[in-house]
Amino acid sequence: MRLVQFDSDKKCIDDFINITKKLYSAKTNMEDEGTIRQFLTDTHFLSRYITLDKFLVYRQDEVVGRFAITQYPEDKDACYIGFFECIDDAKVAEFIFENADSFAKEHGYKKIIGPVDASFWNKYRLKINLFDGLPYTGEPYNKDYYYKMFLDNGYGVKEHYVSNIFEKIDETYHNDKFTSHFDEFAQKGYEIISPKKKNFDKCIEEVYYLIMDLYSSFPMFKMLDKDDFIAMFSSYKSIVNMDMVKMAYYKGKAVGFCISVPNYHNRVYHLTPLNILKIMWTRKHPREYVMPYLGADRQHKGLGKAIAYCVAGELKKNNLPSISALIRDGNININYGEEKIMDRYEYVLMEKELND
Numbered sequence: 001m002r003l004v005q006f007d008s009d010k011k012c013i014d015d016f017i018n019i020t021k022k023l024y025s026a027k028t029n030m031e032d033e034g035t036i037r038q039f040l041t042d043t044h045f046l047s048r049y050i051t052l053d054k055f056l057v058y059r060q061d062e063v064v065g066r067f068a069i070t071q072y073p074e075d076k077d078a079c080y081i082g083f084f085e086c087i088d089d090a091k092v093a094e095f096i097f098e099n100a101d102s103f104a105k106e107h108g109y110k111k112i113i114g115p116v117d118a119s120f121w122n123k124y125r126l127k128i129n130l131f132d133g134l135p136y137t138g139e140p141y142n143k144d145y146y147y148k149m150f151l152d153n154g155y156g157v158k159e160h161y162v163s164n165i166f167e168k169i170d171e172t173y174h175n176d177k178f179t180s181h182f183d184e185f186a187q188k189g190y191e192i193i194s195p196k197k198k199n200f201d202k203c204i205e206e207v208y209y210l211i212m213d214l215y216s217s218f219p220m221f222k223m224l225d226k227d228d229f230i231a232m233f234s235s236y237k238s239i240v241n242m243d244m245v246k247m248a249y250y251k252g253k254a255v256g257f258c259i260s261v262p263n264y265h266n267r268v269y270h271l272t273p274l275n276i277l278k279i280m281w282t283r284k285h286p287r288e289y290v291m292p293y294l295g296a297d298r299q300h301k302g303l304g305k306a307i308a309y310c311v312a313g314e315l316k317k318n319n320l321p322s323i324s325a326l327i328r329d330g331n332i333n334i335n336y337g338e339e340k341i342m343d344r345y346e347y348v349l350m351e352k353e354l355n356d
Contacts, residue, residue, distance in 0.1 A: 081114035256296035262286035
């Protein structure tokens, strides 16, 4: 086996991208080729926040693995391994992790955290269960043997996350806590609305200030300029149904939000003419929703349940199931609507201490 570190070599960039086409089926490949090329060529808007070192592993002329190491200028103790892909071969995985360790030590780091594909704002975490179905939109999807590879090579679990899988909500559903919280906040003058599409950009700017505060304690969180955040979320405008976007206001100020999207699976990452047509159809006729973002200003305790009441109302109208995505252990909303939870996807963030 040989390790190749590359910069802008076209063949290496193509090899880096094409390994996912070998490892995953057309329906489980969650990689957006355009986004990956931007990161590999340092042209992504997030690239200015990081230094990204890219590596390929070859056995003879075949690509059998890849990884990248992300360095943040403000992080002196830790670097981040990401874009990890590997054939089902323990020796290849060992070779990857040994070389990642060597690189990190040479650059003075005391630990490696991952998987993190360049940024908190791009993709991070490792899926560890329920691989039978199709990945949902926004899921950090990977091969089922990767978890064992990380564990076998000295990594331990740093953080644990779940995505709650909810059954359909029909007209008989009632949650006393959600209802009482909604009534309480409505009486106090709070407004929870689905904004008009023409106000989408304004709402995303309001969400920016809330997220920068609410997510600041998360592992891997990094501050992002407002314009970059808005640019990142601009793509949501074409895939959301505004009925399932909720904004909470108190005295005219945004204090809470929920952003949901229909489950397009991986079609939004592969914009072929056929997939574009399927996306348009699914947006109008969703079969399931994914809820990746829900939050409320900490000064407005209980508001999250009131927002959840409104979201549940929309799901009830259409008798649809949903996925509440990527909730960190300990977050207050991890058990919202627990009586309707059928199962949970699980994810981890891994960490390895580096010995001298």
